[in-house]
Amino acid sequence: MFKRMLIANRGEIALRVIRACRELGIETVAVHSTADTESMPVRMADRSVCIGPPPSKDSYLNTRSILSAVEVSGADSLHPGYGFLAENAEFADMCREHGVAFVGPTGEMIRGMGDKATAKATMRAAGVPVIPGSEGLLEDVEEAARQAEKVGYPVILKATAGGGGRGMRIAQGPDDLKKAFDTARSEAQAGFGNPGLYLEKFLVKPRHVEVQVLGDQHGNVIHLGERDCSIQRRHQKLLEESPSPAVDEELRDRMGRAAVAAAQSVHYQSAGTIEFLLDGREFYFMEMNTRIQVEHPVTELVTGVDLIKEMIRSAAGEKLSIRQEQIRLKGHSIECRINAEDPARNFMPFAGPVRALNLPGGPGVRVDSHIYQGYEVPTHYDSLLSKLIVHAANREAAIQRMLRALDEYVIDDLRTTIPFHRQLLQDETFRSGDFDIRFLENWQYTPED
Ligand code: MV4
Numbered sequence: 001m002f003k004r005m006l007i008a009n010r011g012e013i014a015l016r017v018i019r020a021c022r023e024l025g026i027e028t029v030a031v032h033s034t035a036d037t038e039s040m041p042v043r044m045a046d047r048s049v050c051i052g053p054p055p056s057k058d059s060y061l062n063t064r065s066i067l068s069a070v071e072v073s074g075a076d077s078l079h080p081g082y083g084f085l086a087e088n089a090e091f092a093d094m095c096r097e098h099g100v101a102f103v104g105p106t107g108e109m110i111r112g113m114g115d116k117a118t119a120k121a122t123m124r125a126a127g128v129p130v131i132p133g134s135e136g137l138l139e140d141v142e143e144a145a146r147q148a149e150k151v152g153y154p155v156i157l158k159a160t161a162g163g164g165g166r167g168m169r170i171a172q173g174p175d176d177l178k179k180a181f182d183t184a185r186s187e188a189q190a191g192f193g194n195p196g197l198y199l200e201k202f203l204v205k206p207r208h209v210e211v212q213v214l215g216d217q218h219g220n221v222i223h224l225g226e227r228d229c230s231i232q233r234r235h236q237k238l239l240e241e242s243p244s245p246a247v248d249e250e251l252r253d254r255m256g257r258a259a260v261a262a263a264q265s266v267h268y269q270s271a272g273t274i275e276f277l278l279d280g281r282e283f284y285f286m287e288m289n290t291r292i293q294v295e296h297p298v299t300e301l302v303t304g305v306d307l308i309k310e311m312i313r314s315a316a317g318e319k320l321s322i323r324q325e326q327i328r329l330k331g332h333s334i335e336c337r338i339n340a341e342d343p344a345r346n347f348m349p350f351a352g353p354v355r356a357l358n359l360p361g362g363p364g365v366r367v368d369s370h371i372y373q374g375y376e377v378p379t380h381y382d383s384l385l386s387k388l389i390v391h392a393a394n395r396e397a398a399i400q401r402m403l404r405a406l407d408e409y410v411i412d413d414l415r416t417t418i419p420f421h422r423q424l425l426q427d428e429t430f431r432s433g434d435f436d437i438r439f440l441e442n443w444q445y446t447p448e449d
Helices: 011-024 040-044 063-073 089-097 107-114 116-125 141-151 174-192 249-265 296-303 307-315 395-408 418-424 428-432
Strands: 004-007 027-032 047-050 077-079 155-163 166-171 197-201 207-215 221-233 236-242 270-279 282-289 332-339 356-358 365-369 384-392 410-412
Touching: 004 011, 004 063, 011 027, 011 040, 011 307, 011 365, 011 384, 027 040, 027 063, 047 063, 063 089, 077 307, 089 107, 107 116, 107 282, 116 155, 116 197, 116 249, 116 282, 141 155, 141 174, 141 197, 155 174, 166 174, 174 197, 207 249, 207 282, 207 307, 221 249, 221 296, 236 296, 236 418, 249 270, 249 282, 270 307, 296 307, 296 332, 296 365, 296 384, 332 395, 332 418, 384 395, 395 418
Parallel strands: 004 027, 004 077, 027 047
Antiparallel strands: 155 166, 155 197, 207 221, 207 270, 221 236, 236 332, 270 282, 332 384, 356 410, 365 384
16 A cells, blocks of 8 residues: 555645545645645645645646655655546656556546547447447538438537537537537637547437446446436536436446446546436436546445545555445435535635634534635635535435535635525425436526525
8 A cells, every 4th residue: 555645636625635545544745836835735634845836827737846746755646636637648647657656547548538539439339328429520511411410400519629518519400510610620729729529419408417437457347326417507516416316226227337338448447437418218428537526425425435545545556445236325415515606696706714614514414625714715726615415315305404504504704605505405396306407507596685
C-alpha cells in the first residue's frame, strides 16, 4: 500500500480523499493556491505545499508545479479528485513516468474515452447499446443529411472532442441541418481545436441515468447500481439519487451488465461511470467518465462501499475488496448540492464569509464539506460549498429526511441553493419520480420572502 499521497485538488473532494487516506494509514500532502491557504484540506492534511496564485492560469492545473510538489514532499501516489487534472491523459502518463502512482485509469483509457466518437465505436463493438446515428465522424453536410434521413429527425450533432453538454447542436428538420452543421463545426474547431462531428437521433425526453463501475488491475470489474441525475440545470447537476425511480431490477441488471461490458472492453481499472440516456425501458451509452464523480456518495450510502478506498486499493495493485455477488442495494439515497449561488437571481455565484454555520446531523445524514465558521468563500473556484446526502429505507423517507436536514442547515450570510432544494423536494412531479432531463427547464423557483 502507499505511504504518502498528494491530493491534487481542493475543497470538499480534497477532504474526502484525505479522510480515506487517514483510515488506510496513508500520509497526506495537500497542495493549495494562495487563495486557499486557510482551507480545511490544508489544515487536515499531514503536510501542505503552496503551488502559487489562483486563476486564470490556475495553480491546480499547473502540472509542473504539482509534479514539483510531489518531488519535494516525497509522495509515492497522487489522487486527482474530479475536475482539474482528473481526466488529463498526458498528466496521468507523466505521473507514471515520474514513478508516481496516479489514482485513476491509465492515460490510454482516459484518451480513449475522451474522444467521444472513438468511445462510442468502442462501446458499439463491445455490444453496449448506443444511440442510432453515424458510425464515426461525418465527412461533410451531405453525409450528415443522409444519416439524418436514415435515423429520422430531430437529430443532434456532437463534437467528438466535446462532452458534458459542450459542443452540441440540434436540427429539427432538413431545413435546419446545414446551419446546425456549420455552427457545430466552427464551435468545435474554436472550442476544442478539433472540428470532428458525429450525428445521433435526438432523444426528446430521456432521463440521465449513470452506472458506477469499479475495476482493478487483475481484470475484475463490478457495477454498483445506478444514479439518476436528471435534475440538472444547464448541464449542472443539482440533485442526484440512487436508485433511480425509473429503474427496476430487470432494467438495473441489463444496465449493470452493459456497464461492466463497457468497462471490461477497455480493461478499465479504478472508479468510473458509464452515462446512459434512458428512454422508456431502452438505454443508450452516452459517455464514460474516467474519474470519481461529485455524486459518488449516493452510491456509497446504498451499497456501503467506500469508492475512494477501492480506487486507492486498485491503484496500489490490490484486488477489489468486494465481488459482484456481494453488492446489495439497500434503501434510498439523495444528494443535494449546496452551492454558493442565489437561486432567486438565476443562480448567480455569491462569494463572502461564512458568519454562522450549523451543519445538519442525526440519523442517515452525511455532510461532505470543506467550509467552517469564518471561512471565506473565494471567488476563483466553482461554487460547491457542501454536499448534503441522506439515506433512508425508501424514497419517500429519504425525501422527508432531506427536508428535515435542510431545515437544520444554517449558513449565514451567504445565498445558497438550500431554499431551491426545499421547494423542489415538495414538488408533486419530483415526488412522483416521473420526470426527465428537461424538468427544471419548465420549473420556476419562487423565493419565499
Ligand atoms: C443527447 C441528448 C438527446 N439525444 N443525445 C448532454 C450532455 C452530453 N453528455 C450529451 N447530452 C445529451 N445528449 C441525444 N442523442 C440530450 C443530451 C442532454 C442532456 C443529457 C443528460 C443530462 C442533461 C442533458 C441536458 C441537455 C441535453
